[in-house]
Amino acid sequence: MIALANVTKNFGSRRAVDDLTLTVPRGEIFGLLGHNGAGKSTAIGMMLGQVWPTSGAVKVCGHDVTTQRTRALEKVGAIFEAPAFYDYLSGWRNLEILSHYTAPTPKERIREVVDWVGLTGREKSKVKTYSHGMRARLALAQALLPRPDLLILDEPGSGLDPEGIAEMRQTIVRLHRELGLTILLSSHLLGEVEQLCSRIAVLNQGRKVFEGSLEETKRRNQWVRLRVNDFPLAAKVLTEARLISNQRDGHHVALVEGVDTDAVVRKLVEQGVGVFEVVREAETLESFYLSLMNQNRAEKK
């Protein structure tokens, strides 16, 4: 559905996206992660033909965005971090205006979408009277009006309260299940991404540092909580014995693939390290993300 091939974007002398290759398959909920300024919004801007790539190719729905932008975006809906509307016009008028840029949209279709997002009764009010949550619903409505196959969500949960975030999560699940949409979700809310996405890509300073399924993230680091009398010594011993690949926060070590906790305990006891507790922990997306960032930082040093 989306294919970026060796895409680079420079803003003056600053490289915002560096040789990014990314594939979002049809039917997936795909998470795009990264810190502020990692290049997520620039990548999304290039997918929507708002930002021109310095080099590389961007294809959406099989069409090159640079040369066939209108064809590429025919079946695409997008929602941004802070959805902007014509506040002095009604929600209905905003939907008419925005949808007509894709194709003439019958009133019945607008009514259907307004109903779907739960704005019925307020659609004729001016947008300046809408709450943050209602604006988010209006943003969703405008994205759904052209009956998209692909929905691009750039930080959709930003600024929402916990209830709003939960509602957004349920909506994304509904969109995927009921309408069969492919969804690209860029977010800082790792918990949300973990609950929603089947695949993710992680960007760091414009470069892709990981792309794979959520399962892969869980397999990649087998974190073990280790309570010992001397953690730095334990970490040194285990690293030298090639039993761990990573460590963090003075309590956790990541086991090398194929290594189990018995080998860790045996090695520590042999070296005279007092072991009080060894607990295998399920890898969360947050711990995976943090270790990936730490690893990258260490590699850069």
Added chain:
Amino acid sequence: MFRLHLRNELWKLFGKKRTYIGFGAFLAAQTLMLLAFKFTRWQSDFERMLSGNGYLASEFISALTVSVVMLIPQILLLMPLYASLVGGDLVAKEYEDGTLRMILSRPISRVRLLFVKWIAGIIFAAALVIVLGVTALGFASLLFPWKGMFVFVPGQAFSVLSAGDGFARFVLAHVFLAVNASTILSIAFMFSCFNMKPAAATIVALSYLFVNIVMEAIPFFDRFDNWFITHHFRCWLLVFQNPVPWARILQSEVILVAICATAFVIGSTSFQVRDIKS
């Protein structure tokens, strides 16, 4: 689709309160000027000038004459201000508000988007001039009779016309004034397409106009007057001359239309290569 897109732009443009500032200012200015003409020495000075040239003042102090008297300062001061205010907003304000990013996630080409915006702007400019003319004549008709027309602008026009002929030329003058307003709007629109704030686009467009006025006033530049936009702006006054210098008017109009088209091409080219980011 073009009709739909244009309707979109007109909804946006005429849905904003600030679009009506110009219309409101014209109404206020006209009311003040009309009262000033009627109740100060302005009218008697005007009558003296007519009598001094051998005309019967009572025959020419009419709604048409007063309308043109009221038009001139508004055309010089207010019209460029409001045309450039709206022109400067057309693209830059949407960029600033973030709505441009919403639009550009849709399958519409940038050139098409700009074209409908520009056309909507030109419709606004024409509407501004029509309202200006209609209200000037309407207000003047309330206090002055429908008689012959006298037009005097030092160095530009001195004409005495019958009511019918005067009205026809008054209408024609507004066609050319609409071209003037569209030209100023197009220049502001061009700056609006660049990476600048809406206020900056308006100010730069007005500055361009003022530079033209100042340079044209310098005697050294007399031989280059064709290069100044303000020289061509004054062709609306030429319709009141006898005989009407059509060749000169046509030349100016062609130049103004060419400036409009050039401003659009430069603006859209600049906009086409821009990155639209949040």
